[in-house]
Amino acid sequence: MDLKEKLVSSFLAFENDMDVESPVHDIRSEAMKNFELKGFPSKKEEAWKYTSLNSLQKIDFSIFPKEISALEYKNVKKYFIHEIDTYKIVFVDGIYSSYLSETTHDGVDICLMSSALTKPMYKQVIDVYFNKVASKDETLTTLNTAFSKEGAFIYIPKNKMPKKPVEIIHFSTGNEASLMLQPRSLIVAEENSELQVIERHQSLTSNEVFTNSVTEIFAAKSAIIDYYKVQNDAASASLVDNTYISQKDHSHVKVHTFSFGGKLTRNNLNFYQNGEHIDSTMKGVTILGDKQHVDHHTLVHHIEPNCESHQDYKGIYGENSTGVFNGKIIVDKIAQKTNAFQQNNNILVSDKATINTKPQLEIFADDVKCSHGCTIGQLDEDALFYLQSRGIPKKEARALLMYAFANNVLESVKIPELKTRINKLIANKLGVRLGFDL
Amino acid sequence: MLKINNLHARVEDKEILKGINLEINAGEVHAIMGPNGSGKSTLAAVIAGKEEFEVTEGSVELDGENLEDDAPEERAHKGIFLSFQYPVEIPGVSVTNFMKTAINESRKAKGLEDMPANQMLKLIREKAELLEIDRKFLSRSLNEGFSGGEKKRNEIFQMAMLEPKLAILDETDSGLDIDALRIVANGVNKLKSKDNAVLVITHYQRLLDYIVPDFVHVLHNGKIVKSGGKELALELEEKGYDWLKQETVA
Ligand SMILES: Nc1ncnc2c1ncn2[C@@H]1O[C@H](COP(=O)(O)OP(=O)(O)O)[C@@H](O)[C@H]1O
Ligand SMILES: [Mg+2]
Numbered sequence: 001m002d003l004k005e006k007l008v009s010s011f012l013a014f015e016n017d018m019d020v021e022s023p024v025h026d027i028r029s030e031a032m033k034n035f036e037l038k039g040f041p042s043k044k045e046e047a048w049k050y051t052s053l054n055s056l057q058k059i060d061f062s063i064f065p066k067e068i069s070a071l072e073y074k075n076v077k078k079y080f081i082h083e084i085d086t087y088k089i090v091f092v093d094g095i096y097s098s099y100l101s102e103t104t105h106d107g108v109d110i111c112l113m114s115s116a117l118t119k120p121m122y123k124q125v126i127d128v129y130f131n132k133v134a135s136k137d138e139t140l141t142t143l144n145t146a147f148s149k150e151g152a153f154i155y156i157p158k159n160k161m162p163k164k165p166v167e168i169i170h171f172s173t174g175n176e177a178s179l180m181l182q183p184r185s186l187i188v189a190e191e192n193s194e195l196q197v198i199e200r201h202q203s204l205t206s207n208e209v210f211t212n213s214v215t216e217i218f219a220a221k222s223a224i225i226d227y228y229k230v231q232n233d234a235a236s237a238s239l240v241d242n243t244y245i246s247q248k249d250h251s252h253v254k255v256h257t258f259s260f261g262g263k264l265t266r267n268n269l270n271f272y273q274n275g276e277h278i279d280s281t282m283k284g285v286t287i288l289g290d291k292q293h294v295d296h297h298t299l300v301h302h303i304e305p306n307c308e309s310h311q312d313y314k315g316i317y318g319e320n321s322t323g324v325f326n327g328k329i330i331v332d333k334i335a336q337k338t339n340a341f342q343q344n345n346n347i348l349v350s351d352k353a354t355i356n357t358k359p360q361l362e363i364f365a366d367d368v369k370c371s372h373g374c375t376i377g378q379l380d381e382d383a384l385f386y387l388q389s390r391g392i393p394k395k396e397a398r399a400l401l402m403y404a405f406a407n408n409v410l411e412s413v414k415i416p417e418l419k420t421r422i423n424k425l426i427a428n429k430l431g432v433r434l435g436f437d438l
Numbered sequence: 439m440l441k442i443n444n445l446h447a448r449v450e451d452k453e454i455l456k457g458i459n460l461e462i463n464a465g466e467v468h469a470i471m472g473p474n475g476s477g478k479s480t481l482a483a484v485i486a487g488k489e490e491f492e493v494t495e496g497s498v499e500l501d502g503e504n505l506e507d508d509a510p511e512e513r514a515h516k517g518i519f520l521s522f523q524y525p526v527e528i529p530g531v532s533v534t535n536f537m538k539t540a541i542n543e544s545r546k547a548k549g550l551e552d553m554p555a556n557q558m559l560k561l562i563r564e565k566a567e568l569l570e571i572d573r574k575f576l577s578r579s580l581n582e583g584f585s586g587g588e589k590k591r592n593e594i595f596q597m598a599m600l601e602p603k604l605a606i607l608d609e610t611d612s613g614l615d616i617d618a619l620r621i622v623a624n625g626v627n628k629l630k631s632k633d634n635a636v637l638v639i640t641h642y643q644r645l646l647d648y649i650v651p652d653f654v655h656v657l658h659n660g661k662i663v664k665s666g667g668k669e670l671a672l673e674l675e676e677k678g679y680d681w682l683k684q685e686t687v688a
Contacts, residue, residue: 381490386526389486390536390596391514391544400539404530404579 003057003180004039008032010063011146024117024148027131031145038139050324050356051266051295056210056238061180063147065093069173071204073100079202080167083417086198087166089152093173094181096150100169108162109155113184116153125155129188133216133244133272141242141268144214148184151215156193156223165196165415170213172237174205185215189223189251198418200230203237214242219251221275226254226414232261232425235290240266249275256413258422259286259294260429270299273335276306284313285406285422287429288321288353295324302335302365311342314406316430317353328360329370336365342372347379347405349398399430439464439635440485440604444496447484454480456660457496462604465632469646469671470639472657473679478639479523481657482608486520487513500604515547517603521593521610523639528580533592534562536580537599544600565598569625586613594625601629606637611645623648643675 001009011032018025040057041048069092080088087110090100096112103111109122116122117130131148135141152168172179181201189195203209219225233239239262245253259265271280286294300309315323325344346355359372379401387397403426413419440462447455454477462468470478484491485498487510498505500516508516528536541561542552553561566576569591581589590610597605607626611619626636626649638649646654646668654670655662658679664670 380526383526383528385483385486385488385490385510386522386528387536387540388510389514389520389522390540390600391511391547392540393511393543393547394509396539396543397511400531401528404528407530 003059003061006061007063007143008036014147018149019118022117023127024130028146028148031136031142034137034142035139035146041139047297047326050322051264051293056264059178059208059210061178061208061210062176063180065095065176065179067175068095069093069175071097071100071171071173076100076171076202076204079169079171079200081165081198081415081417081421084415085164087162087164089166089168091150091170091183093171093175093179094150094183104162108157108160109153110162110166111153113151113153113186114149116186117149122153122155125188129216129218130186131216133218133246134214134242135244138242138268140212140240141214144182144184144212144242147182148214151183151185152187153185154187154195154197156189156195158190159192160190161194165198168197168199170201170211172203172207172209174203174207176207178208179210181209181211181213183211183213185213187215187217187225189219189225191220192222193220194224196226196228196415198228198230198415201233201237201239203234206234206236209234209237211237211239212242213239215244217243217245217253219245219247219253221248222250223248224252227256228413228415228418229255229257229267230422231257231259231265231294234261235263235292237262238264240268242268243270245271245280247271247273247275247278247280250277251275252279252281254281254283254412256409257282257284257296258425259284259288260425261292262294263292265294267294267296269297270301271309272301273303273307273309276304278304278307280307280309281412282311282313283409283412284315285409285426286313286315286317286323287402287406287426288316288323289318289429290321291319292321293323295326297324297326297328299328300330300340302329302331302338302340305334305336305338307335308339309341311344312409313344314409315344315346315355316349316402316406317346317355318349320350320352322353323355325355325357325374326360327358327372329362329372331363331365331368331370333364336367338365338368338370340368340370344374345405346374346376347402348376349379349402395431399427402430403427439501440637441499441502442485442496443499445481445484445493445498446495447480447491447493449480449491453494454491454660455484458660458662460655460662462635462637464635466653467630467636467638467649467651469651469654470637470657471641471654471671471674476657477660478657479608482520482606482637482639485606486510486518511543511547514600515544519597519600519602519605521590521597521605521607523608523612525581525589525593527582527584529582531580533576533578533580537562537596540596541599561599565595568598568628569595570621571595587615587618590614591618591622594622598625598629602634604635604637605629606639608639609641610638611640611642619645620648643671646671
């Protein structure tokens with residue numbers, strides 16, 4: 001049985017356990033129909049030309065873990081930004097861990113999708129927002145929708161700001177030989193509210209894990225959301241991250257994606273600007289080695305006038321790694337005075353590494369400022385010599401240059417402890433001790 | 439201290455240095471002058487170990503040791519410093535962090551611990567003062583957006599931090615106004631001792647009024663065609679280089 005068939009048959013059992021009266025039931029069934037029809041994306045599709053899910057489909061993934069696993073905090077502490085106090089929504093093999101979590105209902109709701117989908121008090125929010133911005137067409141998104149049951153749920157009412165950042169962490173323990181996870185999260189920031197989220201997927205063993213995640217984010221008028229994706233997973237972990245963001249007037253949403261780990265990572269990051277004076281920012285640092293593969297597919301849809309979008313992705317590719325950056329910008333005819341910037345700069349540090357980078361601009365308005373640029377280069381030999389001539393060994397000099405190259409993307413990270421952590425991850429990934437405190 | 443024997447170097451198929459002999463002792467200041475393209479920067483880069491240039495014959499020795507197999511950083515650890523004619527811009531690394539890395543890597547190579555942070559700060563402050571460098575300047579990205587003069591002053595600041603045995607100043611005077619020239623020359627002179635040496639590469643006599651050489655050499659077409667005392671610099675200033683070219687042809 002291949003993975004698609006297994007998912008289709010598992011769905012029946014899954015739905016039997018769920019409340020068929022709920023409106024979400026219909027949404028799931030519709031979504032499953034779409035997935036059944038389309039199946040997994042193939043390399044024949046333009047959007048999946050450089051990323052193949054074929055080998056994953058041959059693995060006999062468990063769709064549901066057979067048992068609940070417990071983790072000791074001390075064993076996983078290092079995956080948290082433990083230097084600061086945070087709210088935590090933690091899952092172990094797809095199941096909520098109340099022991100590792102710290103949720104709240106104090107003025108804001110930082111809790112679970114499973115409660116939001118089932119408890120009457122959240123019905124209104126679910127009716128208004130659930131599956132409203134996620135694609136009903138993209139096959140992996142609909143696969144996730146079909147199995148939507150658990151994930152993070154965050155609701156920030158008007159004028160509120162949680163006391164601390166929220167960490168969403170998905171651990172997998174390796175208790176299953178191979179496990180597929182489909183977390184589904186919903187984040188709503190109402191008018192003039194503010195929120196910071198750090199998301200991480202972490203496999204703790206070398207067993208195969210395949211995560212197909214969907215996150216819907218709604219930023220109401222003047223809301224400010226900073227979202228950080230820390231992708232530093234084990235070498236046997238694959239992730240398809242589908243994130244959909246809908247913004248209203250004057251809202252600011254920034255998504256930082258730090259891709260250092262994992263076997264295969266596909267980021268589908270989609271912004272929809274449903275209002276004016278919106279700012280959408282996407283920043284990425286990708287540092288790969290080995291046979292790692294990361295594919296960033298971004299979309300910004302400028303639907304209304306007077307908005308901005310900024311994309312700045314930096315990539316460093318070593319050994320046999322492969323990278324993809326595909327940045328699509330759509331500017332509708334009425335979206336005049338749009339400012340859309342896109343930048344993708346890459347360094348190949350090995351002859352065998354490859355990067356495919358492509359801007360995709362569909363501009364229908366005439367009064368827009370749109371700039372894009374992509375570069376692929378090697379490290380500057382003159383700069384290397386300059387550093388070496390000051391006594392910095394070649395390896396460290398290379399690392400320092402790569403660090404410098406990636407570093408400016410970090411300027412906009414608002415949580416200092418996270419910035420320090422990312423800096424350390426970068427230094428680790430580059431295999432050096434830098435001679436100064438990061 | 440430095441002994442260059444019959445040094446030949448080339449890049450790709452082009453021979454640039456064609457048999458250079460030069461000996462510099464501790465406590466001395468040497469100047470190399472010569473027209474554009476004569477190989478001055480190449481000589482400096484070869485001494486500092488730039489791999490782009492292939493040494494085809496001859497040797498460079500420091501304190502009797504052949505540097506042939508030493509990477510640029512190893513030469514730096516042994517006390518060679520090159521002030522670049524064109525310092526490289528490195529966005530994303532501050533002057534301070536760069537200096538910390540350089541100092542601590544040099545210490546590591548000597549088996550020493552990192553320099554304590556407060557001591558490092560004190561040293562940076564002291565040397566910045568010597569070169570009249572503003573503190574704000576130190577947190578800027580290395581050479582990025584610096585004016586020509588700022589870059590050169592920053593090179594000498596680095597020299598002051600690293601206290602090399604042999605400092606090679608490649609056209610450090612170009613891009614400096616007269617005040618900056620004085621500051622830079624003063625910095626170099628303060629660092630000068632009987633145990634170290636300076637090799638000044640310059641086009642003009644101007645800098646040599648401040649950093650007074652013991653010996654002046656004229657490089658032309660990859661060879662030292664004339665050596666003399668400091669009065670040779672004046673002579674070159676007066677006559678230009680054309681007379682030399684004729685002399686060598688004759
Ligand atoms: N990387 C290089 N590749 C090719 N030619 C070079 C390179 N570097 C220097 N040269 C050539 O070598 C000669 C000497 O250059 P250089 O050492 O910079 O002279 P100077 O510093 O005396 O002006 C010049 O003709 C220059 O064009
Ligand atoms: Mg030169």
